[in-house]
Amino acid sequence: MEFRKARQQDLPALVALLADDALGAQREDASLPLNAAYSGAFSAIDSDPNNELTVAEEGGEIVGMMQLTFIPYLTHKGSWRCLIEGVRIHSGYRGQGLGNTFFQWAIQRAWDRHCTLVQLTSDKQRPGAIRFYENLGFRATHEGLKLQLG
Amino acid sequence: MEFRKARQQDLPALVALLADDALGAQREDASLPLNAAYSGAFSAIDSDPNNELTVAEEGGEIVGMMQLTFIPYLTHKGSWRCLIEGVRIHSGYRGQGLGNTFFQWAIQRAWDRHCTLVQLTSDKQRPGAIRFYENLGFRATHEGLKLQLG
Numbered sequence: 001m002e003f004r005k006a007r008q009q010d011l012p013a014l015v016a017l018l019a020d021d022a023l024g025a026q027r028e029d030a031s032l033p034l035n036a037a038y039s040g041a042f043s044a045i046d047s048d049p050n051n052e053l054t055v056a057e058e059g060g061e062i063v064g065m066m067q068l069t070f071i072p073y074l075t076h077k078g079s080w081r082c083l084i085e086g087v088r089i090h091s092g093y094r095g096q097g098l099g100n101t102f103f104q105w106a107i108q109r110a111w112d113r114h115c116t117l118v119q120l121t122s123d124k125q126r127p128g129a130i131r132f133y134e135n136l137g138f139r140a141t142h143e144g145l146k147l148q149l150g
Numbered sequence: 151m152e153f154r155k156a157r158q159q160d161l162p163a164l165v166a167l168l169a170d171d172a173l174g175a176q177r178e179d180a181s182l183p184l185n186a187a188y189s190g191a192f193s194a195i196d197s198d199p200n201n202e203l204t205v206a207e208e209g210g211e212i213v214g215m216m217q218l219t220f221i222p223y224l225t226h227k228g229s230w231r232c233l234i235e236g237v238r239i240h241s242g243y244r245g246q247g248l249g250n251t252f253f254q255w256a257i258q259r260a261w262d263r264h265c266t267l268v269q270l271t272s273d274k275q276r277p278g279a280i281r282f283y284e285n286l287g288f289r290a291t292h293e294g295l296k297l298q299l300g
Binding site for chain 1: 266
């Protein structure tokens with residue numbers, strides 16, 4: 001398995017991956033040609049040195065994705081954190097330890113970027129995901145609060 | 151009350167604000183001259199157009215602070231989110247609605263930056279803060295998971 005930054009031409013596969021999920025199916029639009037909002041978002045991510053949209057590839061196929069955001073803070077004596085969002089593993093590749101390998105890679109990447117903390121929020125409707133993160137060493141010490149605008 | 155971006159010369163007051171808190175007292179160093187790590191972090195924040203360290207000022211005194219991070223995502227059909235961290239209100243100014251006014255300002259700022267979601271995590275040891283966010287319309291739909299590195 002190989003991990004690399006996502007490319008513009010990966011977008012249809014990435015949006016299909018986001019939509020292939022109980023929650024994602026309600027909010028994404030994987031129809032082709034792709035909604036232009038996705039390529040606008042991709043450009044914003046790709047041009048920001050503190051954002052890395054990463055894919056896991058096996059045999060030329062995209063089997064997973066996640067976005068890492070590196071954020072400098074004053075707190076904790078001035079430190080960088082790595083925020084992880086938009087994690088998906090292809091439905092045909094689950095239960096094979098791929099998510100674990102992908103997260104080990106991400107945690108190493110956060111180290112390389114001098115982060116002292118990795119954080120993410122996980123929907124309380126996904127108890128399996130929460131257990132997965134706890135098994136990796138994450139602790140659910142915080143409430144993840146969201147406010148929808150508009 | 152006035153809201154503006156933090157300046158380098160605000161740093162001693164900001165670190166004092168971070169340290170004046172049950173959890174912050176354990177992890178910050180407000181001694182002078184200030185630990186150089188703080189000014190390094192400040193420069194990284196200040197030079198990033200997607201990070202805004204903001205102060206609330208009243209009568210020339212810094213009475214509050216928070217950091218906004220604007221993040222582009224593919225999810226939700228390609229959308230921007232505003233992540234809020236490092237929120238502090240000066241202990242002498244609590245219970246006067248200042249936090250509410252500051253958050254109304256921050257939510258408007260997220261609108262101005264075309265965000266569709268504002269998110270934050272709050273330590274489960276701060277039940278008063280969680281109620282405050284819920285009263286603002288935030289919903290605790292997610293677990294906030296953290297992994298300390300090193």
